[in-house]
Amino acid sequence: MSGDVQLFSKDCSSAEAAAREARHLQALRGCGIVPLRDVGAHGLALERAVCSLADVLHERGPLPEDEVRAVGAAASAALARVHAAGLVHGDVKPANLLLSHDRELWLADFDAACPADGQPLRRFSPGRLPAGAPARPAADLTALALALIELSTGILLDPGASWRAADLRRLGCSPALSAELSFMLGGEGSAPDARTAAEMLERLGTDSLPAPAVNAQRVDPAPTVEFVLARPRRDSSPRSVPAADGHAPSWWRRLAASWRPGDATPRSRDRPPVQASGSSQASRSS
Numbered sequence: 001m002s003g004d005v006q007l008f009s010k011d012c013s014s015a016e017a018a019a020r021e022a023r024h025l026q027a028l029r030g031c032g033i034v035p036l037r038d039v040g041a042h043g044l045a046l047e048r049a050v051c052s053l054a055d056v057l058h059e060r061g062p063l064p065e066d067e068v069r070a071v072g073a074a075a076s077a078a079l080a081r082v083h084a085a086g087l088v089h090g091d092v093k094p095a096n097l098l099l100s101h102d103r104e105l106w107l108a109d110f111d112a113a114c115p116a117d118g119q120p121l122r123r124f125s126p127g128r129l130p131a132g133a134p135a136r137p138a139a140d141l142t143a144l145a146l147a148l149i150e151l152s153t154g155i156l157l158d159p160g161a162s163w164r165a166a167d168l169r170r171l172g173c174s175p176a177l178s179a180e181l182s183f184m185l186g187g188e189g190s191a192p193d194a195r196t197a198a199e200m201l202e203r204l205g206t207d208s209l210p211a212p213a214v215n216a217q218r219v220d221p222a223p224t225v226e227f228v229l230a231r232p233r234r235d236s237s238p239r240s241v242p243a244a245d246g247h248a249p250s251w252w253r254r255l256a257a258s259w260r261p262g263d264a265t266p267r268s269r270d271r272p273p274v275q276a277s278g279s280s281q282a283s284r285s286s
Contacts, residue, residue, distance in 0.1 A: 006048040007037055017111060018043055024110045027085055032078030034098060034108040049098035049106060051216035053151060057094055059213040062154045065174055067210045069201045071097065072148045074105035074209065076198035079144065082107070083137040083194055088116045090135065091124050092143035094151060099212045130160045138191050145184035149173065 012018035022044060025036040038045035053071060056063070063071075075097055082089050089096075090112035098106040112123040118134045128146065133139045142159065149163075150156045153172045157163060163185055168178035180200050184191055192200065 007045045008048040009040075009043055010046055011043045012111065021110045021113070024087065024113050028081055028087075028110075030081065032074060032081065032105065032107055034106040046108070047100075049100050049108070050212040051099055052108075052218065053094035053097040053099070053147075053210070055213035055216045055218065056099070056210050057151055057154065058217065059215065060210075062172070063151050063210055065152065065177055066208045068148050068152045068177065070207055070209045071105060071151060072144065073198050073202035075107060075144055075147075076141075076194045076201060078105070078107040079137070079140050080194035080198060082113070083116065083140070086116055087113050088121070088135045088137060089113050089140050090121050091128070092140050093125055093128050093147050095218075097147070099209065103209055105209055127156060128159060133159075137194060138186065141184050141191050141194060141197060142186070144197075145181045148184075149181055152177065 012021060018039060022036060022039040025033065025044075029036065034049065035047040036044060037047055075092070079089060079092070089107065089110065091109060092107075096107065096109040098108050100106055112121070114121070114135050116135055116137060118136055120132045121129065121135050121139065124133070124143075128143050129139055133142075146157055146159055149168060149171070155171060157171075163182060165175075165178040165182040168181055169175055173181065180197075183200075184197055
């Protein structure tokens with residue numbers, strides 16, 4: 001290991017969780033995966049990245065299409081390796097897509113990863129996947145498509161609603177990107193696998209990953225939590241997302257307080273269709 005490599009210490013909830021994530025990272029070691037350097041009793045030593053895509057979005061706002069495509073192609077290629085190993089990442093989002101010092105994209109944070117066995121995911125970030133999403137590769141493609149839409153528009157969409165290409169064009173995605181992201185969401189039929197998605201997004205030959213954020217703040221407006229099933233509501237107000245103590249987390253309370261019926265279309269039956277992501281509320285309302 002080079003002497004100038006900087007390390008990041010990640011605390012895990014338990015020794016078992018640290019060992020489980022370390023096994024995943026060791027099995028997936030290589031291009032597109034955050035490098036594991038050491039394993040401690042309750043944590044991991046990872047090679048430090050410059051910033052995450054959540055930091056970039058927070059600092060710069062929505063990204064140009066060529067940068068969104070480059071992120072999508074690199075992340076899809078990394079997910080193809082994850083899926084080939086029989087795993088589902090389970091928590092794909094801008095905060096878990098890192099830019100390295102060598103201008104590479106790393107997929108990080110495998111504490112929610114699990115076998116692709118179709119069982120409901122027990123850990124993921126609220127608002128990133130529908131409740132009860134099964135542990136299948138398509139779940140990662142859905143989360144990645146939503147992350148790319150977020151990077152392109154500054155808007156985090158309701159994962160429980162149906163989003164067609166026409167809907168994404170109205171949000172500001174280009175016609176070509178709208179069609180491809182809708183395909184990844186399964187909106188135009190069967191969703192592609194990760195390798196197909198990578199080839200689709202890189203077909204224009206772009207390799208222009210975004211420049212890192214100047215002031216990385218490790219932004220993550222919706223951290224991974226233990227998933228708790230909530231009873232469906234019949235009204236159109238935001239669905240409660242309980243935390244471990246039984247109360248909705250503060251980020252969800254702020255979101256629920258700011259939402260108004262009719263903010264956007266299309267709508268799901270029991271959740272608001274559009275959520276502001278990070279600091280993008282100002283750019284969306286200006």
